[in-house]
Amino acid sequence: MLETAIQPPEIMPSVFGPELPRQRAADLPGIVSLKVSQLFEDIAQAIYLRGDDLSVVRQATKEALDVVDMGMIKAQDSINILCSEHAFNILEGKPYAQMLKTIKDVVQERTGCQNIRLRFCAGGGITEAREIIPYFQLDSHFGGQVRGTGPFDRGVPIKTEIGTLYGLARVYDADWFIHAHNDDPREIYFHRLIDRALKPFTMSYARFETRSAYHMNFGNRSSNIVPRAIFDSPFVQEKFAFTCFLTTSPAGITGVDADNDLHQLNRRLTVNTLNSYGKLMRIFAEIDECVAVLDAGRWPWYLHAGGLTSGNLFKAPIDFMDLSVGSIRKEKGDVKLNSAVKALVINYAWRELFVELPRIYPTIVAGSALARGLAKRILKHSVVAESLQTAMEFALRISKTDKVIVFDGSYGSINLSPALGEYLLEKAPEVAQRVEEKLLPMWLLQRGIDSEAVQGPVLDRRSG
């Protein structure tokens, strides 16, 4: 059941990253591939996994938009289509870029509106927009009406039920906006899959003070009141036209969902995520020891293996889908990262935002060229090996395990060592049974959803 390692998605060059690697971990001897469908056969199937033919995504977007009311948009109006950086990390970003272009084409065709602008909302800095917009030829498709915006840009006050919060002025500077996002569960340890579809209103579309309040002035369940308060505010509601989401499972892109009612789409997203990702998240918790390899082009917590981000391994021991889990602190100073990760090999990742990982995990940097591109405070807690091969050899020696998992951006399959592949295959039946019989009904019930009503592989507008 284990196959030759699949080639991972290509890495987009970026000023945030070091020099591109000469060798990917998938090319190492001893790395094989395990299809996620071999672990859990009911994972929602993909309509797109790789390649330049994106017609299936374009068609799915058109079909999803068929049921959306665009009657509020007049030909003379202005519209902002809001997009966010992380989705350009999913399968090289091509499906998301295609969805955005198709939304623009369909809206233009149906409403006659010409003033359709793309607002690229950065995770960190505006430089992300300067790189990504031309890379995906979004500027030409939108006739140059594309602007980046980030957390330090001019703000706009938004009066909400919990006080005044600040959005980004450039996000809301049109008559209407379209919330165009993705359903990657990504940081489930922060948002807990409570209103995941609303989270961008306190992150991508918000000033840094609002983002900070969300993360620092609340717990990870209660913080979700912040995006809800923003989205439900009169200011935002007056401009909201509709939403369109690229939907995923660990197998790849599963489709596109759209709605005039974001809360309804959020409900479908919640069900689909629990159904599609729940088992994989819980089997990550079963990994008893491993070396984790970072080998893709984004921040270290956001690199995919079998469609699940690396952060979900680092936080795997806790079931964050279980909303009865309030605190994970036992005693002051507890280390809260997964102790099953015995060593970390960095073959590629963007250079910042992971100072905490090398402080906790023995970390080996694969080569001096990579080391030159990493932040000093990361290197302070790492060692540098001559090459990826020697980095792996060293990691395996100090960790005393033969289980390796590679976060290289792959969906559909996980690149890993045979020992880990066989271990996961052995664990999968028990995990599947536990999720189906106990956890999934509990997760759904905690979110006010009747599990009997949501049987089936994927909910969409028509079924849900």
Added chain:
Amino acid sequence: MKKVYLLSKVDETKCIGDKICENVCPTGAIKVVNRKARVDETKCAACLECLDMCNEGAIRMVPRERPLTMGVDPLDVDQDELRALCDRARFDPDDPICLCTLTPAKEVAAAILKGAQTPEEVTLMTGIRTSCGMWCMAPILRLLKAHGLETAPPKGYRWYDVDANLWDIPEAVSQKYPEYYLEEDKKLYDESMLDNLILMLT
């Protein structure tokens, strides 16, 4: 403690004086004078925000002749006052409140007790908010307010005053939205068991 090795340098031939850099500088090191940005070298923390935000490419980073050191020793202030300030701001003094610099609450509290009155002055003294700049603003504002300081934002958009927080959510809102576990999280907070972003990741 943070050591700053770089410095922002403005190319005046490219600078159009749009004040974006002035508005994003966390220490107030940049001022636009006669339509040209000027950098106060004693204040530049090399956070790179001006470099990132400048649409004209008018800013580059150059090495400093001598590193700039930022940091406050929490032991330099009265420890009872320090603990009381952290208590009022609802922080454990030892908890880090900045994801990048891992600056503890007690260091920011010490800076405030030593005279810092604004987020800019806190940053200059401690080095907090000099990397991603994203997550530590709410804690800084909480500590300044807990010391009784007015937090009036400067002209422009360098920062806005946001104080939404768990413990001030109106009861009616808590009852209206049980799905957010507001009352349960308040209880955890009272037991010092609530996990914020930094405590989750470190």
